[in-house]
Amino acid sequence: MIRIIIADDHAIVRDGLKRIIETAPGCEVVSEAVDGAEVIDRVRTQPADVLLLDLSMPGASGIDLIRHVKSIAPPLHILVLSMHAEEQYALRSIRAGASGYLTKDCASDSLVRALRKVASGSVYISEGVAEQLARHLNLGAMDEVPHRSLSDREYEVFLALVSGRSVSDIAHALNLSVKTISTHKSRILEKMQLDSVADLVRYAVAHRLIDLPYPNMPSQ
16 A cells, blocks of 8 residues: 655645545555644654655745655655655755655656656656756766756756846745845855846746746736
């Protein structure tokens, strides 16, 4: 029996995932979590084979949470189920220790197949993500595009900025100070050799990190 912990802050999503999983032979949901703190608690106290993890939850979340979970429960397999497109977080998730990455628009049979594959110790990723990973491993830093030079936290702030969120909104969401987010913003612009958030938006669109330019593109 594959024992699964579901981590998502939306009850309707958890309920839907639970119904899908519990209709699959050999799979059971043993616990649920609604934020980063509960994820850590469940991982520490509930024996499980797979953590089905949403990247965007209150409190500790994202790539940092993947690393934290793997540090306290190395044998636990993590399957990320995210609203973020593969181009945004898949490669970083795998590098942080996740065993698979799916977007929330996937079919239910793909989810079950992914759960079984990661539970067996294999990695579940799309061909596109496999190509990204191979490129990263084989070509080296000279071939890296600028956004890959960002730290995980800087990358998280970068995606929030190009999605149109203000510095204060990002600070609140990440439980950091406005000053800290402003510092990250400055470092992002410096590392990517760009001058404004508008430049970041254009870069993100060109590299398919977001689908469309933000409607009210900021000038600073």
